[in-house]
Amino acid sequence: MAAEKYQYQEDLTAIRSMMERSSRFISLSGLSGVAAGAVALLGGCWALYLLHKEGRDYISHSAMAYSPAFLTRLLVIAVLILIIAITSAAYFTVRKSKRSGLKIWTAATRQLLVNLFVPLLIGGICCMALLYHGQIQLLAPATLIFYGLALINASKYTFQEIYYLGLLEASLGLISCFLIGYGLLFWIAGFGILHILYGVLMQRKYR
Amino acid sequence: MINIQSLNKEFESRVRLGIMSVLMVRDRVEFKELKELLEITDGNLASHASALEKHDYIEVYKEFVGRKPRTTYRVTADGKKAFTAHLAQLEKLLRSS
Numbered sequence: 001m002a003a004e005k006y007q008y009q010e011d012l013t014a015i016r017s018m019m020e021r022s023s024r025f026i027s028l029s030g031l032s033g034v035a036a037g038a039v040a041l042l043g044g045c046w047a048l049y050l051l052h053k054e055g056r057d058y059i060s061h062s063a064m065a066y067s068p069a070f071l072t073r074l075l076v077i078a079v080l081i082l083i084i085a086i087t088s089a090a091y092f093t094v095r096k097s098k099r100s101g102l103k104i105w106t107a108a109t110r111q112l113l114v115n116l117f118v119p120l121l122i123g124g125i126c127c128m129a130l131l132y133h134g135q136i137q138l139l140a141p142a143t144l145i146f147y148g149l150a151l152i153n154a155s156k157y158t159f160q161e162i163y164y165l166g167l168l169e170a171s172l173g174l175i176s177c178f179l180i181g182y183g184l185l186f187w188i189a190g191f192g193i194l195h196i197l198y199g200v201l202m203q204r205k206y207r
Numbered sequence: 208m209i210n211i212q213s214l215n216k217e218f219e220s221r222v223r224l225g226i227m228s229v230l231m232v233r234d235r236v237e238f239k240e241l242k243e244l245l246e247i248t249d250g251n252l253a254s255h256a257s258a259l260e261k262h263d264y265i266e267v268y269k270e271f272v273g274r275k276p277r278t279t280y281r282v283t284a285d286g287k288k289a290f291t292a293h294l295a296q297l298e299k300l301l302r303s304s
Contacts, residue, residue: 008297011224015294018228022236022244103243107233 025112025158027097027104030206032089033199039088041192043081047074047184071136085191108157116154119146140183144173144190159206165198214300215293217262222247222255227290230265230282238278256280264289 020026054070097104123146130138148170155163169190176186218224225245229236236244242252259265264286268279282290 005301008301011221012294012297012301014221015224015228018225018244019232022229023232106240107236 021102022106023108023157025106025108027093027100027102028158028162028202029092029096030199030201030203031092031096033195033202035088035092035199036085037192037195037197037199039081039085040195041188043077043084044184044188044192047077048188050074050077051184075131112154112157115157116150119150119153123147123150137180137183138177140187141173141176144176144186145170146173147191148173159202161198161202161205165194168194214296215289217259217264218290218293220255222251223259226252226256226259226280227264227282227286230280231287231290235268235279235281238280241280259286262289 050070050073094104123142126146127139127142130136130142148166148168151162151166151169153166155161155166172186172190172194176183179186218227222245225247226241229241229244238252242249245252256265256267260267262285263283266281266283268281270277270279
């Protein structure tokens with residue numbers, strides 16, 4: 001009887017793992033979070049430094065009028081950060097899935113990406129509208145909020161922890177809405193520090 | 208004493224359990240993806256799938272994409288019911304004695 005009982009236990013374990021493996025993307029690496037966070041942290045500090053050099057003390061936000069040329073430079077940095085962060089995050093996740101012998105391009109992957117990028121795209125267009133109207137003080141809160149919502153939406157197709165990361169990012173964005181002028185600091189906290197903390201936690205839990 | 212007779216014989220094999228598990232959480236799954244998920248051969252999957260089809264637990268769709276045939280599987284309402292009952296039975300057997 002004990003042997004049979006063991007057999008049933010094995011059956012149930014196999015069923016659960018197969019359900020997980022076929023419907024969720026489980027190759028998301030903690031190192032991806034750390035890498036993306038580090039890039040955002042460095043980029044954010046670079047932007048802070050540039051602002052400081054321009055003679056505008058961001059922390060005490062004295063003179064907050066930006067010249068179009070300076071704004072363009074900040075935007076180029078932002079796009080650069082985005083590209084490097086996504087590339088490095090993708091690198092560690094592809095590496096993890098190769099190491100554990102899992103296929104990277106599955107139906108679960110596609111669903112994860114669609115559910116992540118649809119809200120992100122909507123948010124991106126909204127941010128461009130804010131920029132167009134010169135509402136740059138709302139850019140940092142808006143990116144944090146939309147990113148948080150995108151994570152909450154995508155969490156159905158990967159680790160549950162992504163849901164909580166999304167809640168935290170969106171909360172930071174909301175707080176930042178009421179503390180206009182400190183957007184870049186919130187941005188660094190959300191995209192830099194939260195990502196690194198999350199990545200370290202995940203790496204310790206799922207390695 | 209455990210009553211093994213109460214377990215559904217059709218779900219005895221690990222391959223069939225695997226097929227049903229995947230189809231329970233996914234809408235439609237292609238032959239190739241199912242084969243790779245379960246790590247089994249073409250013949251193995253085809254024979255177990257047709258056994259499940261015979262009992263109306265799953266539906267098989269065959270269509271052509273260009274010139275290539277494509278087979279997809281989907282669980283039926285009967286299949287969902289039978290598999291859920293099987294899971295409940297497994298849990299019950301584990302808890303008893």
